[in-house]
Amino acid sequence: MEIKERWYEGKGNDGDVVISSRIRLARNLRKYPFSAKISKEEEIALLKDAAECTEALEEKCGKNFFFCNFNSLLENEKLAMVERHIVSPNFAEKDANTGLVLSEDESVSIMVNEEDHLRIQAFARGKNMHEVYRLSGLVDDTLEERLGFAFDRKYGYLTSCPTNVGTGLRASYMMFLPALTHTGNINKLAAELAGYGIALRGIYGENTENIGDICQISNQRTLGPSEREIIDSLDNVADSVVAEERKAREVLVSKHFEEIEDQIYRSYGLLKYARNLSCPDAITLLGQVKLGADTGILKFDGEFEFYKMMINIQRANLQMLNGAAYGNAKRGRYRAEYIRKNLPELINQK
């Protein structure tokens, strides 16, 4: 089962460096206690409230929306959504009446009964935070109008954890930074960004490792600056990271062309022929191939969809694609098979 036209399919702005743009809003309803004190009955009432908003969301956003009782999903379905960033890892493990509102293209998700009553997320491919802001804003307005959010004139939106109070907004870019990682300048960059209140971290949140030279940058402060200010400041930083990464790639390719070319082609050859691939190895090799595509070293007969492949080879999504459960031993073989089938052929291969 493969759903067509998820938000991440196709090409995005500055797609050589920026994989995706995301906004997350933390919101709580006035009428219920915060999640630490909410009763089971109130949790269930909140699910009903959220479910009843899908029609209004469809009208406002022009997308199809679904609601489901998230806690009744199979473990593998939950994990697949974590891998696609639709829900947070904590949410997937939470023992509560969790619910999920999701647009068909998965560009909008609303976790119900997460750490806050509602966690609204919006996504776009490439560097496109203004589109994501527009979309999350439409969702935010639609829900606020119907459900009424806890808001303080002085502090702004009130949240379970004080680090989210204020705008309740976290904006992040997922970035592919192979050249800055290669030169080791990524650590210097992380320190610089911290000075601007921007965190650089692994793609599955705090304390996760960078895999395949991918990381995310996001704002740390939610209280004080306005939503616009947060987004503009992150955008400025992202622009300079994009420029630095491109410059580092140019240097890398001009100074070490033959080494880089060899490494990129070897990665392609391994992906095209291996019969068993671990997930971290596969993502690293796919990253090399992406670098090959971005630098023009590899030319494909068809679209190389890095992010889509990276999602689909992860444990739970891979299992969803194959439609059957299987153990560790088989997983690496299914992963290699998926990659062989989906990695486009090269053109003008000398």
Place this chain on the structure above:
Amino acid sequence: MEIKERWYEGKGNDGDVVISSRIRLARNLRKYPFSAKISKEEEIALLKDAAECTEALEEKCGKNFFFCNFNSLLENEKLAMVERHIVSPNFAEKDANTGLVLSEDESVSIMVNEEDHLRIQAFARGKNMHEVYRLSGLVDDTLEERLGFAFDRKYGYLTSCPTNVGTGLRASYMMFLPALTHTGNINKLAAELAGYGIALRGIYGENTENIGDICQISNQRTLGPSEREIIDSLDNVADSVVAEERKAREVLVSKHFEEIEDQIYRSYGLLKYARNLSCPDAITLLGQVKLGADTGILKFDGEFEFYKMMINIQRANLQMLNGAAYGNAKRGRYRAEYIRKNLPELINQK
């Protein structure tokens, strides 16, 4: 420049395990002192004697023969002949009036003024020592008739080094033993063979390493047994090594099929796409591909000529093929290019 139809092109008997069969005869002429005491004038006279035999060799063997003053060749031409086993490494470096008689298909070579006056070599692909024996015998008889060899009724053929006295014959099989190497049984095997007076060693003679799981087995004794006995005894040993290697491959493939399959396909992918390959790495990878071909894991659209590729990617032969001199930096890239162009495509690639 690529010469067509060298002796090693095409398929040989038991070619999954035995790459080639070789006999080397050490011979000295009665009329000249042995090489330690031979004068420059006598060396030159010996060259003339050898050169004058080419016509008779052509008649007897039904092959074209050439003579050349070996010491006047370019360094790279000499090294290319060492790589193809036409001459010994010592011969290539010897500061003397060296000469070479060579058949067009390179199945017969005669080193003139090596450690002995003449070192006759004959080769055949696969396991075919009787053909090699027939061929070396024809050459031996032709030369003996014309030149007269130093022969003692008690000791047999007299040679510079006493270890060659008697038959002056060394017979050897070049063998591909990946499974016995993988299981570690190769060391046990070497010890067993020593008990039968058979040495197992690297392919460029004593103290050379096994590259790509290739080694050679040869008789140690030349004095005592007859030529026939030496060959029959080596043949018996070779048969049992072939059987052991095949059994080890069966166990390997049946017990670890998925690992071996993955490794073989990865090797193929690297060879097919790498832009830079060192010689030992390339031979190891080609050996994996050969194992894939032998076990039926890989099926080719065309012939996979392992030995021919292994020869052609070596330093001097690679340079001969490209027709130009170049440094180390370029060599790895030419090697990778040669392999990409000459490695056959797979059929039924899933």
